[in-house]
Amino acid sequence: MGYMIEVEGLKKYYKIAKRDKGLMQTMRGLFKRKYEIRKAVDDISFQIKKGEIVGFIGPNGAGKSTTIKMLSGILYPDEGKLGVNGFVPYKQRKQYVKNIGVVFGQKTQLNWDLPLIESFELMKFIYKIPQEKYEENLHKFVKLLDMEDFINQPVRQLSLGQRMRGDIVAALLHSPEVVFFDEPTIGLDVVAKEKIRGFIKYMNKTEQTTIIFTTHDMQDIEKVCDRLIIIDSGKKVYDGSIDEIKTKYAYSKTVEMLLEDGTKQVQTFDVRKVPMNEVMEKLFAQYHIKDIAICEPEIDAIIRDIYEGRVLLDTNSIGGVHA
Ligand SMILES: Nc1ncnc2c1ncn2[C@@H]1O[C@H](COP(=O)(O)OP(=O)(O)O)[C@@H](O)[C@H]1O
Ligand SMILES: [Mg+2]
Structure with a gap:
């Protein structure tokens, strides 16, 4: 069997308009725009097997989110091969998204004005989740993440930790085989972090869900992940087990x-x-x-x-x- 996720020679360069400071440069800028190329992801390769749970880390601006966006089909790569569960993410979007879940810690896909439960109902509709499956998952997730108290509240009234749990449930209701988490614990207190870690581990264990997880929190990595991929300036600098990194370095x-x-x-x-x-x-x-x-x-x-x-x-x- 092949890998669940295959990434080979992946590249994404952003073209950024240069901002000049002085008046003369501004005037000149009117005639001739200058661009700068930022190599956000610069030739990254890795393979991930079904059921693996991989921590994807690196300093700010390393290229983590850009990689996650390409993996989830939001961004086109400039170069390289991408395969997730037999799909090419940026093609066959409609079919592909049924196989994956994506959680961005810094962005919500919930409707701010509606009670949380109604965003979940919307997911059921969008993903055509059978009623039975929906109820089973909803019940299980709400219990695991301790959400009974606020499921009927409008999202705008929720704390960050509550909202994040809501986002995680919304992304997983359709039982995706692969889930990408981009900083799901950012800004949360220890208790909320622990709940989310426990939940991610549970999904990985019981459903064999393949997970990529970016974070700044080393506790997340040590407690949740078996394998670590470290990137820096768009390049992969480490790929291996956490134990190995400890002995090696x-x-x-x-x-x-x-x-x-x-x-x-x-x-x-x-x-x-x-x-x-x-x-x-x-x-x-x-x-x-x-x-x-x-x-x-x-x-x-x-x-x-x-x-x-x-x-x-x-x-x-x-x-x-x-x-
Ligand atoms: N839409 C964009 N346009 C231009 N540059 C971007 C854009 N998104 C990210 N970048 C740049 O690409 C690099 C990688 O960003 P990102 O993938 O968000 O890193 P990370 O998630 O590891 O912090 C950074 O230098 C960032 O400033
Ligand atoms: Mg990021």
Whole structure:
């Protein structure tokens, strides 16, 4: 069997009108418009199997949303191949959207003036969801996401977390095989985030729903995803398991020491340069240590290193023993 999602050599360049500052440039601009090309997605490839749940992350402007928009058929790619569940997203739109669900955290597809439930009814109509299936899904989702209290309220009266849960339900009522979530937890409090994470995991487990999930929140990734794709400036910089990233890039270890005189010492070491046993020997020779703890870097620290290009640097450029 093939992959559920196949992306090969995907590119999207935006043409942006250059904005000049001075009057002279403005006048000149009237005659000759200048454009700048922004390579939002620049040759990205990956494959995702049915039932996988993949975290798609990268700094602001990395190209996450542009990729999601191409995958969901909202945007045409400039180059490359795209296949989702046997469809080419930007072709056969009508058939294709029945197979997918899309949630944009920063945009709602709910009707602001109508009670939430009526937006759901509209989805039933648009997607031609059989009544039985609709009721089954609605009942299940509303219960899982704890929405009984506000389902009859107009959307404009909902909190962000409530509205987001509404958007998720609206996108999943037709039981899509693939769901794209673009920052579904942005701006939410911990409780709402947990509800959404639990729900996404549940859908993946019980329905084998294939999921791509963009986020800024490392907790989302660690709690929900098995696999991580990191992009930066339109390029893929990592694709693998979360465990792998930890072992592969966790060269930086932090040692916390409690000294005999009661003071605390914290030092960070690059274990590629100095093996840990040597580090320990040196520390014990140097200090009167009462207690010691060695800490692995957090996943978000590792990812920050990847974004900032530090993992690609030569080991010499990173200090060995330093305070
Ligand atoms: N409609 C657009 N027109 C021009 N440039 C855009 C447009 N949408 C996004 N961009 C630019 O493309 C790059 C990638 O944007 P985006 O895909 O939204 O990144 P992300 O979701 O990772 O923050 C950014 O530099 C952004 O400014
Ligand atoms: Mg985005």
